[in-house]
Amino acid sequence: MIPELSVEHLGDALGVGTATPRLSWKIAADPGWRQASYELEVDRGSGATRHLVHSDEQVLVPWPAEPLSSRERATVRVRVSAPDGDPSAWSAPLTVEAGLLDPLDWTATGIQPPWHEDHSDDDRRPPLFRHGFELDSDPRRARLYLTAHGLTEIEINGRRVGDDILAPGWTVYQDRLRTIVHDVTDHLVAGENAIGAWMADGWWRGRYGFDGGTLNIYGTDIALLAQLEVELEDGSVRVIGTNTDWVAHPSPIVKSSLYTGETFDAELVPDGWTQPGFDDSAWQAAKVAEFAPGTFVAPEGPPVRCTEELRPVDVRRTERGSVVLDFGQNFSGRLRVRAAAGVGERLVLRHAEVLQDGELYTRTLRDATSVDEYRGSTGSIDWEPRFTIHGFRYAEIEGYDGPLDRLDVVGRVYHSDMRRTGWLTTSHEGLNRLHENIRWSLRSNFVDIPMDCPQRDERLGWTGDIQVFTPTASFLYDCSGLLSSWLRDLSAEQKRFGTVPWYVPVIPGAPMWTPIQPAAVWGDAAVLTPWALWERFADRELLARQYPSAASWVDQVTRLAGPSRLWNTGMQLGDWLDPNAPPDDPALAVTDPYLVATAYFAWSAEKLADTAAALGHQADAERYHRLHLEIADAFTAEWGGDDRPLDDPTQTSLALAIAFGLLRDPARRAEAGDTLARLVREGGHRVGAGFAGVNLLSDALTATGHVETAFALLLEHGSPSWLSMVDKGATTIWERWDSLLDDLTVNPGNMTSFNHYALGSVADWMHRVIGGIEATAPGYRTVRIAPRPGPLGCASARFESAYGAITSDWTVVDGAFSLSVHLPTGVTGTVELPDGSAVAVGPGEHAFRTSVEAVPGVA
Known part of the structure; x- marks a missing residue:
């Protein structure tokens, strides 16, 4: 029996925003076993401390040790004991690392592009930011802390950092602005390095809302705040933060909007701009931008990620020469297009939820035109927009005249990457x-x-x-x-x-x-x-x-x-x-x-x-x-x-x-x-x-x-x-x-x-x-299992609670109702059968069988 440990509601314990993160664990134990105490071991690198608590709680229990300081790492393990039993084996170690918990931890200076912009213009071109630097040795550990007024994606030495999109997300920015933490240790090398940032308007200043939307909701300027902290082999720490040594350049993303889509001009890409050795002498020095570190907060939930890819279930060419794709599913996301040949100088991607008379029906989008455009192709393409997202089932591609069997298009499904339960x-x-x-x-x-x-x-x-x-x-x-x-x-x-x-x-x-x-x-x-x-x-x-x-x-x-x-x-x-x-x-x-x-x-x-x-x-x-x-x-x-x-x-x-x-x-x-x-x-x-x-x-x-x-x-x-x-x-x-x-x-x-x-x-x-699964105490600590078959022949339900999986599977065959129930360790409940009887149950597997009145239309 080995407990499974987690922290807060997070899948990743890097950069937690509290000095005292709460801990939870699941236990796979024999039926009849119950927890009477738990012991938490916290190792902060200078020796472990152990904390024995006599309690049957195992969900969001308090941090047992001294509060973490900014950047501090601690390795945590837990073991549990029954009233009269020996302790279990220790859980696998979980490393918890605090983010920057104090506004004074931020030494970087916010930056924005130096050129003048027309803030009443929807088609403002976002900037790129870049900085080159050297490291005396390979890094032992490196963390990138960042936030933005707008949206950002980072590359280091030509490699994308992380797989999240639309960062830092949408909050009430004047009160709460999220900061993101990435482990970038394996992105860096001894010698020359380079870091670059893609930017876009997002919710910060992009047109958003109905009836034409509103521009500059939170501000007029895109800005970046990034702080790269590198621990070198000798134990010294190098901090590379945004400041006026960074340089800016107009982006090949000519325009980007969450509603209207994104336009990308491949001929405007500065080749190798996030690689070491790139000549950025023609770029302009970034200008200082103001941030309010007192509003900074850590994420409480998962970021937006691609969680699935959908292939078209139908592809056809129209009389106009465009290609219409049906993904068989309405979803939120965007297209990734790959083609070895056949792409013209302008590829246009349109999106819609439904078709009418074989055509994309876009009236219901209102002012969110949802059009992505790729310019300057050389006949081949491998492209996906960065800073927009659409709701669609159907897509139309204009500007591709190659064979359809060589067109590789997938629908990339994007949403907050929550754990299914x-x-x-x-x-x-x-x-x-x-x-x-x-x-x-x-x-x-x-x-x-x-x-x-x-x-x-x-x-x-x-x-x-x-x-x-x-x-x-x-x-x-x-x-x-x-x-x-x-x-x-x-x-x-x-x-x-x-x-x-x-x-x-x-x-x-x-x-x-x-x-x-x-x-x-x-x-x-x-x-x-x-x-x-x-x-x-x-x-x-x-x-x-x-x-x-x-x-x-x-x-x-x-x-x-x-x-x-x-x-x-x-x-x-x-x-x-x-x-x-x-x-x-x-x-x-x-x-x-x-x-x-x-x-x-x-x-x-x-x-x-x-x-x-x-x-x-x-x-x-x-x-x-x-x-x-x-x-x-x-x-x-x-x-x-x-x-x-x-x-x-x-x-x-x-x-x-x-x-x-x-x-x-x-x-x-x-x-x-x-x-x-x-x-x-x-x-x-x-x-x-x-x-x-x-x-x-x-x-x-x-x-x-x-x-x-x-x-x-x-x-x-x-x-x-x-x-x-x-x-x-x-x-x-x-x-x-x-x-x-x-x-x-x-x-x-x-x-x-x-x-x-x-x-x-x-x-x-x-x-x-x-399904028959109902909580009768917070967190499903106690449950009621009471499925009602009605005219159905069977059903299977499962809920992955904080304690483990709760399942209810039943069938009706020839008037006999059969029910199988599983409760995890830490959960008890009552099973109520269709004949009116009720049975108290504890952790483990349980099977029941009773008669049920025949219901017309049993499937």
Whole structure:
């Protein structure tokens, strides 16, 4: 038995941003074994210290030794013991290295290009930066610390450093600017060396946002701050930092935009410019640029990387001579093109999510034209853009006249490189495709922040979208680090604007159809997203850090609602994109927006009470729980009726009332469930909810004894429904239920995307009810395994928790239900079978068999 050790939520322990990083480990032990104590060994190079702790905790435990200092390395091992047993073997050593923890550690000077630029021009040409230097010996160790105003990629001695893109990512730059650390030991040699930086506008100053976008959001000048620290063989340290000794030159990237794409001129490349010995005498000395080291932060989650390559499933040449490619999958990324011959002087790459009449349909991209261009070819090419990203399934290439079988094009899939943690497969192929569509939409939109879409002129961190989707996202992937970072930005913007904005980061002064103001569902992300992450990952530090933000939101809504406890003022988005709303007004849902606002007010108050209790703030917990009860009573008095649970019931109003505990009378709650089931049946089992209710429908039906109706809703093929998207060829989740109309033409609305994750929030219900895996304590320390077969013949679910893999596999054959369950060491739970029996289980393998009533349509 050898524990498997990790640090924080990071896959890489290089450059951690805290002096006291938390540690976690998994244990593969015999059933019945339990941890009673652990011992951590910390070796800082001058001798190891050991720290014995009597505890069964193994997730995010405190750093046991003295805090790390900047740049300090420590090797950590752990071993564990049962109450009366000998200690386990030591884990493999894990090396943890701190980044630059103090702003004074930065001695480099920021640099920017020396030439004048027209800051109102979209087509500003970004700079290259270069510096040559010598080392007296081969390096023993070398670290490159860097950040940028804009985006950067570094080369040393002609070799790319790292494999991340869009660095340093997008944060609320005026408060938080990420610094990146690379181990560049094997890039350097004794003697001459050279370092060069590619740059681009990115989010810093590139045009971004809708309605034409906004230029210079955070500043007008691209700038670089880099500090290369080299420990030589004799133990001395050489620091090579950006300063005015570095030189600049206009880039062969003629223009680069996250929306419009990138133009690269191969004839403008200074050959060998990142190699030693390059003649840079014609380059200009860089100019000093100001950075604010007090805003510097380390990454909390993984960078954006290429995680997969897709080959076209279809390639054809059009009558115009262009080449159209279908990758068979909508995704976020870009093309890499290789061709030995046949490339003209101008190669143009266009991108789109869908085809209409055999042509790329780009109207839905709005102002994000998504065109990449390569100039100056000699007939062959091996090229991929650097600083842009597109959402697409189809691509068109103009300027290539060679044979198609010699054209080598791949779709490079880019997103934050999160570790996958959740799986679900069933006997229903349509559901399996739906689940994959949800997963692909998550991947496409988790690009440094949780975006709404990857293709059009938007790509913003909408708070309501991620609020409803966090339970699904945090099962499928370990998104804890990414969302932890984003929640810091939410708190910063909340303080700046006095409320939770509708999207984070905010684009100051961006043309928009509403000012920043409180809105239910969206603002509730301040409470509900940290709570969902607490349930998945048991990160108490994150929960405590976000508590002031969560409390501030609920307190603000309490003031807006006043003594009535009804939030019935101000603009609300309500049940956004309700399929029954007018196509040109997605906020005009059939459910009263103030009902939605008051319901979410009640739910956030209750979850804030739970948060306070988890943190030990008992007085707050009691106060916010009383507030929840007061809101629930006000809700029932305002919208309840004598002859039915709610006046003018809708799928969303009933789902909210049931799922959020607003009907305190059990009889009224049961009646609401019956009414909801009747509405769903009368509607042909088609979805009648938008963003505010779609994640709650199936749970509300299941909780009130109508699981068969929940399955019928999920398995319906008529539009609007989840499977109607699948039937129309979707490979991701759409923004609108009818983004593609029944005649397979694109919805004519201005707001039509084929890659939004919010309507995929139903996967959380699928994981818990079909797969049967549900956490009953934070981090899945205890679980409930209670699969409901419905009309399905089998299903298999797996969640890779912080403790290890939790699995649930079941089949129904000839009326016999068979279930296999695996729990890892450290996890206990209860298995609930379809016959109503329940069994307590611990770590290990468990098998169950019982009869189940025959259900029509078993697959």
